[in-house]
Amino acid sequence: MxxxxxxxxxxxxxxxxxxxxxxxxxxxxxxxxxxxxxxxxxxxxxxxxxxxxxxxxxxxxxxxxxxxxxxxxxxxxxxxxxxxxxxxxxxxxxxxxxxxxxxxxxxxxxxxxxxxxxxxxxxxxxxxxxxxxxxYTEFPSGQLIPLDADDKTMRDTFTNAMKEADFVRNGTARTAMSLSKEDSDKLWQAVRSHDRALFNEINTKLLYPPGLGLRHVPLKVYLPTSASQTTSETIPEEGKTTGHLRVVQALVPLQTSTRQPQTLGTALNSTLPTIFPSRRNPLLAQPVLHGAAVPMTANLWELNRAAAYTDGFLHLAVVMLG
Structure with missing residues (x-):
């Protein structure tokens, strides 16, 4: 691409x-x-x-x-x-x-x-x-994080997710941690104001850090409860339940074991083989990103560069078929 x-x-x-x-x-x-x-x-x-x-x-x-x-x-x-x-x-x-x-x-x-x-x-x-x-009442404290008047909670939560994505990509969060205060402020301003140009100005520094080689693609998969219950034996330890969903996260390298570029299909097949038994076709479930059913043949790193959310992760919803 x-x-x-x-x-x-x-x-x-x-x-x-x-x-x-x-x-x-x-x-x-x-x-x-x-x-x-x-x-x-x-x-x-x-x-x-x-x-x-x-x-x-x-x-x-x-x-x-x-x-x-x-x-x-x-x-x-x-x-x-x-x-x-x-x-x-x-x-x-x-x-x-x-x-x-x-x-x-x-x-x-x-x-x-x-x-x-x-x-x-x-x-x-x-x-x-x-x-x-x-x-405004009956706040569900067991399910939501309380916010504050200064947006500190939202900013800290976003920053932590951005650092996590940086660590997944490079094996270290050094690039995210070393952002200047000016760049950090610009990134948060870009997220708040939905400013793509300003966002890319800072995000480019995170995606292409000098002296660091990319290791993995930041990917999180969100399974409906019924799917996670039927595939509990195949879900990695990183998976955790949140509400009526199960969030699955695994370290997905840029290449497969045969040194081929990692596609969405090969990544899902290796992470959740029971739900995605085929690497090319969505037989039992469909991966959804930004409201669209994503082709299983999509190059995963190119997909991340084009379609990651602002925190750096590909957040994939899973829709069961049939």
Whole structure:
């Protein structure tokens, strides 16, 4: 995949967004009728926590306690609390139940992954709003990390994930740890403001550190509970349960044991062979990234360069077939 192709795909992914319809929970609303909904087209790569100040301003007239700080709010979908440190697009792919976009062979050759925002231009149906609920009480402390007024929790969580991805790539987090304060601030500003150019200015330093050779591709796979229960013997020790999901992470080298470039299919087959028994075809489950079913033949490192989330990881949702 040439540099221009990677840049093109990254541009498509950064343009991806989701229509959200957010309503105030009845237990926090002071009127008998529902409050007006907050409607927004929101970037897939961004985080829902960044919306809280705007949501608080909008819903203030309906709040039973308008003095409650905006950072004490939390969002849910069908009674499932949504984790702040998961990107919005990943949360949508995991919980919305929406069918992933599938491409025919020609489109697969032209584009490895595309976002929901491009579907309309390709003749696909426009997705309906994802309906979420905003809460200010009964915080699910066992499932969510409390936020703070200064965004320190969100920034620290993102920074830790970015350092983890750096360690996976190079066997050391030295590059991430040695970022100057100016570069660290720029990276966080780019994530908050969804600024691709500013992000790439700093991210390039992380992807291509001088004097370090790439070792592994940062990859996390999210399995629905039913899938993880049926494949418990094949899941690495790194896997951990979170809510109704199991997160599987393994060290995936750039090449296979036969020194061939690692593809998504070979990586999934080696990590989860029961769910992905074939290296080329999704027989039992489909890997989904940014709302699209990803070809198993995609080069994994090129996929990471083009389609990783801002923390450096490929976050793959798994949709069981049949």
């Amino acid at each position: 040439a540099g221009e192709r990677i840049a093109h795909l990254q541009s498509k992914i950064w343009s991806g967004s989701l229509p959200l319809e957010i309503r105030l929970a009845a237990s926090d609303c002071r009127t008998y009728d529902e409050s007006d909904p907050y409607l927004v087209q929101y970037p897939r790569l961004s985080y829902l926590a960044f919306l809280l100040p705007r949501l608080h301003t909008f819903f203030a007239p309906w709040l039973i306690n308008p003095e409650v700080p905006s950072y004490e709010a939390w969002l849910s979908f069908e009674d499932v609390p949504l984790k702040w440190h998961y990107p919005t697009g990943l949360l949508y792919d995991l919980y919305s139940g929406a069918e992933p976009i599938n491409f025919d062979g020609r489109q697969e050759r032209e584009a490895v992954v595309l976002s929901h925002s491009t579907v309309a231009t390709m003749g696909g149906a426009v997705s309906t709003p994802w309906r979420l609920t905003l809460h």
